[in-house]
Amino acid sequence: MFKPISLYIGLRYTRARRSNHFISFIALVSMIGLTLGVAVLITVLAVMNGFDRELKNRVLGMVPQATVSTTHTITDWPVLAKQIEEHPHVAGAAPFTQLQGMITAQGQVSGVLVTGIEPKLEKKVSIIQDHMVEGSIDQLKQGEFGIVLGKQLTDNLGLSLNDKVTLVLPEATPSAAGIIPRFKRFTLVGIFSIGADVDSAMGYIALNDAATLLRQPDGAQAIRMKLDNIFLAPEISQQIARELPGTFFASDWTYTHGNLFNAIQMEKAMVSLLLFLIVLVAAFNIVSSLVMVVTDKKADIAILRTLGASPRTITKIFMVQGTIIGVIGTLSGAVLGVIFASSVSSLLGWINTTFGLHLFDSYFINYLPTYLRWQDVLLIVSVSLILSFLATIYPAWRAAKIQPAEALRYE
Structure with a gap:
């Protein structure tokens, strides 16, 4: 049986x-x-x-995963970026400068967070180049004042490639006529589409152009990093900030997007x-x-x-x-x-x-x-x-x- x-x-x-x-x-x-x-x-x-x-x-491919910054403009960022990339958990490092303002075009106005970048290095830490609909971030060259905007923002403003837009900075400039905002004319050289909210709120310009607008020496406000493990961002950024010469402050995505x-x-x-x-x-x-x-x-x-x-x-x-x-x-x-x-x-x-x-x-x-x-x-x-x-x-x-x-x- x-x-x-x-x-x-x-x-x-x-x-x-x-x-x-x-x-x-x-x-x-x-x-x-x-x-x-x-x-x-x-x-x-x-x-x-x-x-x-x-x-x-998408979101963490655009916003910085971890950053180090100081109280002054970082003029020696190429040396620091190379040192940061030697860390075993860092896949890439790139300088950036951020400024908030308003984009005006064809009678329309929209708020925008503009980031000054080095195009070649930005490709190491961001996915923006992989999501370009028109143009390229390589068109962001010093002194030419080109700008790259999200597709949702350009659609709202009715913009096309090579159109002119005006960036209005909140910092007031004294003049004979009184206190007036600072304006700068830019040419739209690229349009990206990520699909998230960044399409309607972010823009990119050349790093040196951002320094010119802020009337600062050529350099960067901070250095962003791409990590092999985003959940180690707080520990890695703090460790790198301690190892860099001088006084640096660390920040990471958990402060900006952790709640999400x-x-x-x-x-x-x-x-x-x-x-x-x-x-x-x-x-x-x-x-x-x-x-x-x-x-x-x-x-x-x-x-x-x-x-x-x-x-x-x-x-x-x-x-x-x-x-x-x-x-x-x-x-x-x-x-x-x-x-x-x-x-x-x-x-x-x-x-x-x-x-x-x-x-x-x-x-x-x-x-x-x-x-x-x-x-x-x-x-x-x-x-x-x-x-x-x-x-x-x-x-x-x-x-x-x-x-x-x-x-x-x-x-």
């Missing part, structure tokens, strides 16, 4: 047709519930991981918890279905006990039956979840385009990003299997407690 006997009988009970169709229905519902719970959890986590990755790549990423992580945790409860409910359905099976199989249990089956064998029989339901439901859900997570972006994109629904207009990107992490899939499958196994313990224990004489009294 097939051994172990508990596995053999458990498999037979799983495949056998039941006289009570309601029990079969409950078992099927338990399996379907587990399948859907696992599939939905995998898909939703893939989508949230996708948004998290896009935010890191903390909110995403909190939302991800809460959604995962809610979806995990779906899996938990499906696992408890296994308890109810097995309890009903035990009640239905009392006579069979009594006969097995009479033939010499131990309570431990009876326990294993029903644990095998419940575990099989959990394994089939979990693995089916995992396969379905992986397939759906891999295709949901294309599917929603097709629906959005075909029916003109504009589903992503309120987001910083025009598609649904997904990022399937296999460690998440493994964790979900493992937890689901463990819950399914734990759900079999109580019904199996009840089955082992059935006394043959009591069960066969009315048979």
